[in-house]
Amino acid sequence: MQLSATTDYGIRIVLYLIKNNEIISSGVLAEQLEIPKTYVLKVTKKLELANIVTSYQGVNGGIGLAGDPAQITLWDVISAVESTTVINKCMEQENEYDVKAEDYCKLRKVYGLLQQAVEDRLQSIKLIDLT
Template sequence: MQLNITTDYAIRIVYYLALKEETITASELASVLKIPVNYISKITKKLKAAEIVQACEGIKGGYALMKKPGMISLFDIVSSMEVTMKINRCLEPDGFCSRNATDYCNVHKALLNVQKTYEDALKSVTIADLI
């Protein structure tokens, strides 16, 4: 599994906002982080919905963090950007299995353990840790 580029950009944006500790314009984010400027609003819209970033209007407008860096985990960012966090279809909430075997399948049980390890690892790393 590979995270999409939007997720990579989102991590960079949150990290940069945490470093700067001030409102940063979309053009500065784009320039410094090498992200297309028209892509910034797409990413920050999802980060706003996840209550990670806030948009500030006006002449001194831009983006700032809504939470302290120690309260934002990689899991928070990744899960706000990716369509799913599940490593296999059978781990989705509907538990779909073409064999109808999720209740007794050993592969499902193993993947469930891997999923938990993956999520726990992302939850254990905060933006403050990266700084």
Template structure:
């Protein structure tokens, strides 16, 4: 299973705000992250609703992170957009269904749950300050190679 395009874009939007460390309008975020303005606004609304970003109206309005980038994890963004933690299979989500009618007595459920738990734990350990640092290091390395 993979994360949705909306979640991927949400990650980019939070990354953009973390990297720029300032209030930005939706059009600037959209342009910098190559996400349509309409989709950016939808995502920013969800992120604001989840308390990840703050939104401000008016001429000096825009969006900024609600918390320091060090305190915002990948998992928080996934949950803000997807409405739940990452799950590798539909059979382990609370409202999921088992096509074989073996809920709770299938060996695959344990494996899928263990894998999903590992992915979620890893996403809990990665914050946006780390991603910005890593991005800067990668860009510096690429410049040195040229």
């Protein structure tokens, strides 16, 4: 699995919010993290849908953490932002490839074990420990 630049931005945004522990405007996030504001808005929308961040409207509005920062894992952010988190196409569910996956993907069991190991490890990494 190769993480996208968008996911990198998501991780950086959440780390910044954890470190500063306050509501921060998207403009400030863009400036401080040197991320285009359009990307900040795109990424924070995905993070908001995953209940990692919350957006606040008004004069003192901005982006803040939605819950306890000590509970946010690296996996939470990656799975919120990445379009897919599977390590191989034959691991994807609900597609025509999956119907014959056992025929075409002889390593499915190995990939499954590897997928679970990656997910478990990423779930064990709390972002607060990286700040």
